[in-house]
Ligand SMILES: Nc1ncnc2c1ncn2[C@@H]1O[C@H](COP(=O)(O)OP(=O)(O)O)[C@@H](O)[C@H]1O
């Protein structure tokens with residue numbers, strides 16, 4: 001019976017090619033739109049989280065104050081003693097680096113460029129996952145004495161040195177000149193669009209003495225040893241800093257410890273919402289496709305009802321007629337779904353190339369779109385037929 | 401059982417609609433039809449001819465009364481059992497042909513055999529044979545839109561007889577055809593009757609009814625007269 005009915009369905013589809021084509025078209029567009037939107041959104045999310053991961057995994061960042069940004073101004077800054085305490089007491093810390101930063105104009109010969117000056121220690125390169133493209137990092141003496149030496153990022157090299165070798169060159173910042181001892185390997189755009197390579201890194205003491213003029217440290221970055229628990233390192237860090245800042249049990253933390261994962265979650269959260277929005281818009285088009293199918297089915301219902309009447313009159317069982325129409329609906333919307341999946345993924349590959357985000361195949365959205373299209377096909381293709389098949393054969397035959 | 405006629409109606413009524421708008425289309429029909437008969441049903445429009453044919457063809461059910469088909473009480477059968485009765489015992493020809501559009505003559509004729517689960521090869525042979533019998537050799541791959549009214553009715557007849565039914569029911573089979581074509585169709589139906597298929601036909605044209613061996617007149621939902629027609633071609 002199934003085989004026979006399959007044959008009947010196939011004949012009905014081929015017999016009504018235009019109707020079949022229109023039915024499929026609605027589903028194809030809907031499915032392709034949903035898949036393209038969600039896949040691109042996922043790609044954008046992936047791009048962002050990849051960039052955050054490139055900042056260095058297992059990273060903790062400690063900032064004074066409870067809020068990021070302007071609210072932190074009032075809170076007590078860290079001192080170098082805090083950094084040393086963390087280094088000696090948090091055993092799972094692989095590297096601990098103090099950070100002060102300030103925006104300054106740097107000059108080389110006739111060229112100048114405004115960039116971010118970072119004062120820190122050699123640990124900073126470890127925490128941030130930086131490698132050198134040339135030259136060397138700071139010597140112990142340079143760090144201790146606060147010598148005017150720096151390691152520069154790729155963007156600064158490009159803007160100031162162009163074709164020249166920067167290592168050994170002298171750049172001017174404010175009133176002092178500073179020797180370039182190393183060049184960082186390029187990292188590219190960071191998560192929120194800022195250029196990570198647009199930086200000049202100096203020993204902490206150099207920046208404190210010559211630029212900021214205080215012994216304050218604005219932030220401490222810590223990287224945790226592979227395999228060690230970030231959460232326990234975090235709670236030990238919080239405990240340690242509370243003790244050092246003499247906070248009573250009833251007082252809130254006046255600093256914040258964030259890990260890379262949290263940062264990634266915050267940022268990717270936004271792109272995920274965007275993905276959902278895009279997906280929802282596309283889902284509407286899938287729905288419109290479904291309504292298109294319903295329309296086509298309803299328009300053809302007069303003809304189909306007479307056809308059903310004829311089939312019933314020559315001895316088809318109600319269930320055979322229903323099965324035929326069910327198979328027909330499932331085949332059409334299934335085919336539409338498949339074409340939609342191919343088209344959607346094709347468009348995703350092409351567009352993600354244009355947008356510069358990775359193409360991330362998401363099997364769940366593909367499956368969901370497919371089954372939803374099958375469901376819509378059944379709903380809108382099958383139910384008008386069911387109504388007809390339940391008629392008295394003679395009423396179906398006479399249907400106007 | 402043996403003394404039972406092929407078809408028997410006893411006190412059959414049919415009411416359309418309900419309440420004050422209801423209409424009694426059949427007012428108690430008693431009728432016996434024997435195996436092998438060729439019966440023409442005549443009468444004015446609206447007298448209930450089609451209503452009775454639909455009941456006899458198991459396309460519709462009587463409101464009251466009984467209908468036995470080879471001794472089986474049709475009014476007690478389920479929907480599916482009536483469908484099976486249509487599938488294996490009955491063939492229909494309608495005034496409006498009711499062929500599947502955009503479907504070739506051959507496929508239209510094959511359709512009843514598909515529902516009988518006949519294998520493809522047997523289906524093909526039987527359908528070609530039936531088309532040959534109705535004089536449509538060479539027209540197998542034409543769709544209804546490419547055929548004349550007479551040819552479409554021939555396809556419909558081929559479809560009705562391809563499954564070798566015991567009863568052929570035809571409701572105004574020549575109603576849409578010119579008189580020359582009508583006579584050709586009647587010759588065809590007479591030929592089918594000669595192969596011991598019982599034929600029931602509705603027609604309001606005396607010329608067409610004259611082919612039948614027995615003529616029943618309907619008036620206003622009742623059998624008005626029921627006479628044998630000795631002049632029928634044999
Ligand atoms: N489905 C229906 N609903 C209501 N009335 C109907 C229906 N079918 C037929 N009738 C009425 O029943 C009467 C008999 O109809 P019918 O059997 O088709 O007549 P005939 O075939 O003799 O012209 C007519 O008056 C017709 O209006």
Ligand SMILES: [Mg+2]
Pocket residue numbers: 449450451
């Ligand atoms: Mg009639």
